[in-house]
Amino acid sequence: MATLADVARRAGVSPATASRVINGSSKPVANELRERVLRAVADLRYVPNAHAQLLARPQRSVVGIVVHDVSDPYFAEVTRGLQRVATERGRLLIICNSYRDPVRELEYVELLRGQQVAAIVLAGSGYHDAGFTTLLNEKLAAYEATGGRVAVIGRHDHSGDAVMPANATGGELIGQELLRLGHRRIGVIAGPRILTTITDRLTGLRRALAGQGVELPEERIRYADFDRDGGARATAELLATDPAPTAIVALNDSMAVGALALLRARGIRVPQDVSVLGFDDMPIAADVTPALTTVRLPLVELGVRAMTLALDPASGQPRVESLPAELVRRGSTGPAAD
Amino acid sequence: MATLADVARRAGVSPATASRVINGSSKPVANELRERVLRAVADLRYVPNAHAQLLARPQRSVVGIVVHDVSDPYFAEVTRGLQRVATERGRLLIICNSYRDPVRELEYVELLRGQQVAAIVLAGSGYHDAGFTTLLNEKLAAYEATGGRVAVIGRHDHSGDAVMPANATGGELIGQELLRLGHRRIGVIAGPRILTTITDRLTGLRRALAGQGVELPEERIRYADFDRDGGARATAELLATDPAPTAIVALNDSMAVGALALLRARGIRVPQDVSVLGFDDMPIAADVTPALTTVRLPLVELGVRAMTLALDPASGQPRVESLPAELVRRGSTGPAAD
DNA sequence: GACAGCCAGGCAAGCGCATTCCTGAGAGCG
């Protein structure tokens, strides 16, 4: 790799001068020298060593984000928002997938810290694990103590800047809609127990139902993998309960799609025999059949806000922005069967 | 940020010793000193400055990938494969989205080069743009000249290691299936004209059809945005041609989903009135209604192979691996209407 | 008891760059 010194030698100038013309320093350089340097840069295909630059002048321009899984549509959308703002502001993005593994999440925070990133955005649910939370906050605090910025999306486990989707409210909206349609036997596909997002959504749902005296017994809650197949499996289990639920609530859309697929395979009609509801309103939700009734979360906006928070100068106290949830009625829900 | 020197001072040793215990150097260090250093590291929450490390010992451990758009399901899957291998081998991944902009792609290659990444993987279609191709190859060559490794997925514009999905074969498979079902008036939703992937798929399709004397006139090919809405718009245009096509081939699944949505909105039955075919077999393809007949590309495998190629030591000559395409028949296709 | 051999740990160089400080040459003025 060609170095600054190579460029300088070829141009017949000192490295200092070469550096100045390459960086457009305020210090004036004679036109002839400038051109010689530029030509040498082109000839040598010189690209500055970013590590050396960062060592010499520690300005942090990279932002790290830790998401559960970019290929999950939820995070794909959130990431799109994060990316948009980062790019607009000329920041490079390092995307790390934790695959919902708290240990890996911790490792990535450490790694990002070593990379001297300007900010870290943690996107996705927190974990019900006090030990983990303590450790995470310690690491985050150490990072912030050195000027690093942190923003989180949808998690309670960090007390700094955060943008929060209305998970509980979304749960309530679903509960109200179910009651309106006369459902009282409700099955829930809940995703991994360890995620706080799940608890939040479940709590909202429970609250709404309890208002009308409807219970959510533990046997009608299935903790499944957060994807399509997890949803299908959980649906099969719920159908095996007796009496079977008249409505199935999946706590994200991927699992709802799995539920739809299994019901179709079993010849069970949606919504005539059973209603299905999702959560998130991921892009494909309107395109499955029947189209999915779900709770819309402003996914891209979550990312946009979080990155904005992370990149704006730190304010004295933590800023928490709440983003609304909204019920989207589509074809997968109808009046209770009995 | 605490530095190595801080740690050394606190432990009462030299920076050299501290470095050695932290890196687990082969050189032995007395147990007592080792413990003192470890304690200092913990107390100070010391994390080595990755840039300084990379400067001092230029071992490149991060890999950069440039994709068109991670939130596109196609690339989400490919990225999953890339990520898997990178993680297994302990490499950090920098993901850059070019959003199908050649200029941005060039910029990212440059940036990744400056980051001293060990390898660059370019995923996604090349461009019909000779100027761009030349520039790209120049930059890539300069990068490889300094020991950088390059692998590409599904593009012809670089002569090094590559893994190629069978785009043309996939097009042929679709053509054959169409002929088998008796379709002769075929509309194509083609995605951006500038992408070589589109041309490849189109060429295969044309070849199969030409075998039976079926033509693909230019007015039945719509060059649309590569997403759902682009597919819907293009479908509306194709329906306006007279006589309307009996089958619509979308050159990726997202556009096919858009086609399905528009047809449903217009009350046109699939496959009775018109057949619809997609390309890629993205995860959701089986869950739309009717389920999408499409060409399956081993998306995750593409990523796995490419990253493997990129991380394995360079061989003398370029290695090109071809991955097969396979037709997946589902509910969206049927015999021609007339 | 003296010397060779060995090993833990420190010293210092250098990775590639930005930047401060200094030098030397030219311009301007008396």
Next chain:
DNA sequence: CGCTCTCAGGAATGCGCTTGCCTGGCTGTC
């Protein structure tokens, strides 16, 4: 013509770290 002021460009330093090399104290052997 000589002096001072100005400014372009170069020398040198340091960012945080790794590592080759050297030192000093120890053990072992004859």
